[in-house]
Amino acid sequence: MSIRTAASTVESIQAGNHTDGRVRRNKPVWYGFLGVVMLATAWPVWLRLSEGLAVTDLTSQMPWGAWIAFYIFFVGLSAGAFLLSSLVYVFGMHQFERIGRAALLSAIVSMGVALAFVGFDLGRFERGPITLIFFHWTSPLSWEVRFYVIYIALLTAELVIALRVHKRMVWSVKKSLRWLKILGTVGLPLAIFGVHGGTGTIFAVVKARGMWFGGLFPVIFVVSAMVSGTALLILVHYWQSRASYRRPSKSLLNGLGVVLSGVLAVDLGLLFYEFVVPLLASEHQDLSIITVMTTGPFWWSFWIVQLLCGMIIPFVILVVPRFRANTPAVVLAATMVVIGIVAVRFNIVVPALIPPIIEGYPSNDYFPTLVEWASSAFFIAGGMLVYSLIAEWMPIHEPDPVDELEEDSMVSPEKEVKA
Amino acid sequence: MVIDLQKCVGCDSCTVACKAENRTPPGISYNVVLEDEQGTFPNVRRVNVPRPCMQCDEPPCVAVCPVNATYKADDGTVVIDADRCIGCRYCITACPYGARSFDFGETYSDEMQGYDDVQSPEWGVDRGARGSYKPPVGTVRKCTFCVHRLAHGEEPACCETCIGDARYFGDLNDPNSKVSKLVADPRAYRLKEELGTKPRVYYLR
Numbered sequence: 001m002s003i004r005t006a007a008s009t010v011e012s013i014q015a016g017n018h019t020d021g022r023v024r025r026n027k028p029v030w031y032g033f034l035g036v037v038m039l040a041t042a043w044p045v046w047l048r049l050s051e052g053l054a055v056t057d058l059t060s061q062m063p064w065g066a067w068i069a070f071y072i073f074f075v076g077l078s079a080g081a082f083l084l085s086s087l088v089y090v091f092g093m094h095q096f097e098r099i100g101r102a103a104l105l106s107a108i109v110s111m112g113v114a115l116a117f118v119g120f121d122l123g124r125f126e127r128g129p130i131t132l133i134f135f136h137w138t139s140p141l142s143w144e145v146r147f148y149v150i151y152i153a154l155l156t157a158e159l160v161i162a163l164r165v166h167k168r169m170v171w172s173v174k175k176s177l178r179w180l181k182i183l184g185t186v187g188l189p190l191a192i193f194g195v196h197g198g199t200g201t202i203f204a205v206v207k208a209r210g211m212w213f214g215g216l217f218p219v220i221f222v223v224s225a226m227v228s229g230t231a232l233l234i235l236v237h238y239w240q241s242r243a244s245y246r247r248p249s250k251s252l253l254n255g256l257g258v259v260l261s262g263v264l265a266v267d268l269g270l271l272f273y274e275f276v277v278p279l280l281a282s283e284h285q286d287l288s289i290i291t292v293m294t295t296g297p298f299w300w301s302f303w304i305v306q307l308l309c310g311m312i313i314p315f316v317i318l319v320v321p322r323f324r325a326n327t328p329a330v331v332l333a334a335t336m337v338v339i340g341i342v343a344v345r346f347n348i349v350v351p352a353l354i355p356p357i358i359e360g361y362p363s364n365d366y367f368p369t370l371v372e373w374a375s376s377a378f379f380i381a382g383g384m385l386v387y388s389l390i391a392e393w394m395p396i397h398e399p400d401p402v403d404e405l406e407e408d409s410m411v412s413p414e415k416e417v418k419a
Numbered sequence: 420m421v422i423d424l425q426k427c428v429g430c431d432s433c434t435v436a437c438k439a440e441n442r443t444p445p446g447i448s449y450n451v452v453l454e455d456e457q458g459t460f461p462n463v464r465r466v467n468v469p470r471p472c473m474q475c476d477e478p479p480c481v482a483v484c485p486v487n488a489t490y491k492a493d494d495g496t497v498v499i500d501a502d503r504c505i506g507c508r509y510c511i512t513a514c515p516y517g518a519r520s521f522d523f524g525e526t527y528s529d530e531m532q533g534y535d536d537v538q539s540p541e542w543g544v545d546r547g548a549r550g551s552y553k554p555p556v557g558t559v560r561k562c563t564f565c566v567h568r569l570a571h572g573e574e575p576a577c578c579e580t581c582i583g584d585a586r587y588f589g590d591l592n593d594p595n596s597k598v599s600k601l602v603a604d605p606r607a608y609r610l611k612e613e614l615g616t617k618p619r620v621y622y623l624r
Contacts, residue, residue: 125505
């Protein structure tokens, strides 16, 4: 059967799908929810724009807070989602093919949200674009801004090609797939070393602060990016399937669960080294930060949210085959991981800035203000809105026609072209 | 700059002079006096460590600035260009001495008449009245060693006001200057020397 007729058959099947009515009824609820969140939080956003950073709980001794934590959280989601998409487009792992485009779109939107957060955090946000004009080679941040721009451009190109392959709007599927492979291969080091490793480097070069300074940090960033990106795609696939009344693919979720448990294990190992080295060496600056993290007023965010909810429980769920085969359990694990990684990001940014920078200074304390929380909700809801609208407009989640007809038996690109 | 800690009585008048001279807004003080208690009772002593900007020769704050808004000037001071700074505050996290501050736009105008009408000509730039979103608001600020005073041949305000004459200001590149001689003293040390930032402020312990 030719590809074109296969595609049109599926489309006609889908058009007559009895679930369409229910999907239509669900939509106003979702968009209404996002709209209410964004309307409710528009005022705090305006407050920050008109009053400046005085509306935050930040001070000169506590220069970074919630927005920077969310910025690195979304950079991580983006890099992780992209690395997952490379499993499809570079390494040809067909079992993940169904989420290839969703992974690319999540990566682009997450990066946009990350840039919104970091731009919003600038004292003079209107000067943000000059970071592209003036370059300072010793500043990781200066490199990062450039990497982010290249990364978004590359991801967009990749998504466009992937969409056109999906719609069979290309001259040659084979050539397009090769292009996807090339772009994905270029993107791999860009995402690992440039985008997320680089974001870790922003912190790792700061020798004034314990726990940030050191070579392990960029590695931890990349691994935790994989953790959060994989968990995000489990959630995207599951909820998108539920919302459109398709059955979430069990084999896909199982496969993603295996990946997630693997990267979680590596992440736990790195966390162990991150703590054991300064503890054994009794490095005083690191120790003071570890003390803040584990026994300070936000001890629960480390012990309960980051460690228990974000790492240990999901890891147990995902390594036990019986739990991993259970879709709700996998979704629960992924949700816990994403929440846990938010805590990881806060625990990176905040505790390192709490102890006095120099003897004689008082300790800082920081808790994000309502304006900081509310504007964060605004950007997160905004990201979800943009993602949903694009997914509505473009075939991001539709199963590939060929897969559907051949009952999940994946067709390799070479075979497709012959057919 | 050399600060003799044996002569410092911890009166904080350097901090006051600095605030008056540079008209820094609430929450910002280019100079502070750190108080450190050493030993256990009854064998205790208190050391006052005045802390201006160290004007490091290897400034970690300058290294991380993404837009070159802060740099090491020819006269040895670490300068911030308030017309270029984007306010990312990366330099604040990188400074091991806590010598940098962010201008949140706060003002003393409620308690001090005419506070906003004039600003100190920092780095020799006359910026006129202080506005709610006019540089340096929204940028990072720091001790300038009062370069606008140096231009007139005056000492920085903290040195001039010090009641115990604990602060010495001069040219460390001139081997015959008083500061060069003091730095050669075995009492001389610098803060967090192990970081390799090469501060230009020495202390005599």
